[in-house]
Amino acid sequence: MEKKLNPWLDLCRSLAIIMVLLSHGRVFLLPAFPSAQHLKFGGFLGVELFFVLSGFLIGRIIFDKIEKSDTAFGWIPSFWFRRWMRTYPSYLLFLIVNILLIDNIRPETQPSLLAFSTFTQSLTTPHPAFFGEAWSLAVEEVFYFLFPIVISVFLFAKINKGNSLILAIAAMIAMSFAFRINAVINTSMTFNEIRSTSLYRLDSLMIGVIFSWLFLSKKINIISKLGVLLVPVAIYIAAKPDA
Template sequence: MKETRSPPPGSRDGWLDLLRALAVSLVLASHGSWFFAHPEESVFANVTATLGVEIFFVLSGFLVGGILFEQVASGASWQSLLPTFWARRWIRTLPSYYLFLGLNILIYQNSGLPPLAPYFAFLQNFAHPIPPFFPESWSLAIEELFYLFFPLIVMAFSKVHGRTTRTFIAAGAFVFLVSLATRIGAVILFEPTMEAGIRKVAIFRLDAIMTGVFAYIALRWIRPSHKPALFVAGLVILAFSVLILAQPQGELDHSFFARTLLFNLVQLSVALLIVAGVGLVQLPNATLAGVTALSKWSYSLYLINLPVIIVIHSFWRMEPHASWATLVSAVLYASICLILAAGLYHYFERPILGWRDRKTLATA
């Protein structure tokens, strides 16, 4: 089959921006359900949270993993490739992460803090459930650990088998299968719960990001005529996944399939939707600016929304069954999150990214 050129990783694509905006909207909607009674029993909260983060994982693999794939294929020396890749990744993510780590320390200092050293090294949920402190950091730890170790595994495979696409895929398959095998082994041996015991434990979830990397590689050989079928297949698999995710949490906690292969099914649906729409979908001008802004603010939105909820609850004791209070709290929550995220992006994230680009381009 003729190889087609993949879009430049990291460049803005309306379809990818839409998926990223959808992902953060799902996470905000899930956490926003905490204003209602018994959110831990909410099917809506469970489904939206799972879908939102899985979209983030696959998108991250597609974009950041795609950058790594292109750098490896370029033939750049490992001595220059690895420091540049890690520097660009860490300058993008670490400043905001440590800013909110400090903010969470201030918020939780009166209610007790867990050992903080693991949080500075992204080991807070490496092989065990994450503590209640800074709970949203579980997914960030998975991403940072993946992008620390995966390039080293690719390098090790390349030293033995040469620097080829096949070698890169083999290294990715190794990471994917090890992560899946540890997840299956944990379910068989320890019977963990789906949410805390599997979904949010780093060593069980590295295959999620790897799925996005595979999607980037696969896009090189997918013909445009295949994309409509892939889009339909992605929607069908996604709908089937949602039906399973909508089961009561108690059933999911005892389901072997839900705790092992269901994650891969969701990721497959997202990967199919990505490759089906990237480079083809054009957003209407009326929505393009809003979607792009929401996409750019997504990292700040992900980090800011739980502290906003905590502050609102601490100052405003509301009756969860009162419809007016629910509406007001939802509008207040969404408004504060958007305002703060926009400010953080424009006055904190973007200046750091500009400095990063100047430094790394100058070094290159």
Template sequence: MQKERNFGLDLLRAIAITLVVVSHLTYVFVQESDHPIILMIRTLGAVGVDLFFVLSGFLIGGILLKGIENDRTRFPDLITFWKRRWWRTLPNYFLMLLVNIAIYHLFTKELPIDIGSFFVFTQNFAHPQSEFFTESWSLSIEEYAYLVLPLLMFCVLAVFRTNGKLVFLYTTLSVVFVAFLLKYQFYLNTEILTYKNWSGMFRKVVIYRLDSIYFGFLLVYVMRQKMDFFKRHKFKALVLGGLTFLAVHLSIFMLNLQPELHPGFFVFLYLPLISLSCALAFPFAVHMKRSAGFNPLVYFVSTRSYAIYLVNFSAILLCIHYLIDLETAALALKLVLSVVYLGMTIGISNLIYNYFEKPILDYRDRNIR
């Protein structure tokens, strides 16, 4: 199984989930903080999700592009694509949704007011999501990304039966442009008060973030068209991506850029630049050779990353918050709790992967090809 996987992409996935978990770990020690180190770690956690988005778009776009190249462009092929995606994403999601409902009811004796929206992924479609099952915001974006653009591509191909690769490119660019128009509408009509408001009202809302996954579609298209070029310049691309990332965040720090004072930067530039900096790491990653020392660890973290993402915050960290007043807890206790948090995250995620997720994926691979 490990030999069939791309080590570099697994490494990117492992880095992304590590950034997310480490950023959440800071909440064991402090809730609200303006300390530069805490802000940096939490920013990197947000970047981890953006890296997941680009990686998802790269992989799913690659599947669609390969299907187009092999003339698998009829609606039964689209249904098969959706079935395989849903068997991959929905079982874990609904399992953890039910777990989170149980935890919420256990500690509050109530049910979330908007609980129904989480079953149909509308909890953050065009408005901020509630505090319940907070990490699910990214799953909504993923699910709509799998629906919107593939359906549009197959409809265009069904009508025109033209060059499939160009349909892939132009439909992707069209949807990205529509996303830009929606962002412009947000920019004109919404007052941003704080970074937290910007994150809730914009960064975590489906209609403004679909393009973050479709950048991955564009990435895989360009890399396939210019394969030799990117292979020759993979290290330069990696360095350029790192410099772009540093330049963006140094500019924010040195110029004191804030969403309430510079909304245009945060609406139109910040997230696309982060996606671009992540994308520039892919030419290097896809051509990485396996590391005998790190491959087992990377494989372990990568394969369990989806379970880790769904488990670590709402199901474990918030339970700790419910049970213990971390605001007044001693540092020694917080250190112990941080070890407990990490241990439970890894242990529970491993159980979910081995006894729930992997059997479902094996069933999918046997029956939906």
């Protein structure tokens, strides 16, 4: 797989960072600019953009490893090791810092250290208040762990690589969607609680995986042309006066 710098991905990443920073930093702007409260929504959009970008980039890595691997599961340990070594040391450092501050600057209930150390603190329940910023990383890490296993199960069943990938993507999206439907119907979870629950959010990253697959399989032009065709429709809907 060729690794080339993509200015559009860098632009999207920068935009996501700016939106999240403005969302969290709006409290400093509110005294002078009350309308800065509207920046809160930018944090939501920024995180969603991060998820899609992560799915796109990690999807390319996974596809490359599958193509080069001769076994269904043999490529997974090296993938996990590289992913976790890029994130876990920093995460562990800030986890320790939050624990040290728990009775001082940020008073919270004592967390489950085992759960936070294994990114299982919010698998099927909302992320705890403690170290609340970690919810999005927990979603990412669950994706790193689960998606390769799902793909490899289909590969182990002797399904060809292309179909295994499609089935794995469909299974991940269906699982997250089913979890959210169940939460809406059978629980009293709020929007933000559902949003911070790991297994409910994996389809956000899968959108990026889908675009990665379309890009690598040279099918992205079809989507681009369809998007261009929808622009006039979007303009018409936006310009149409309310009934």
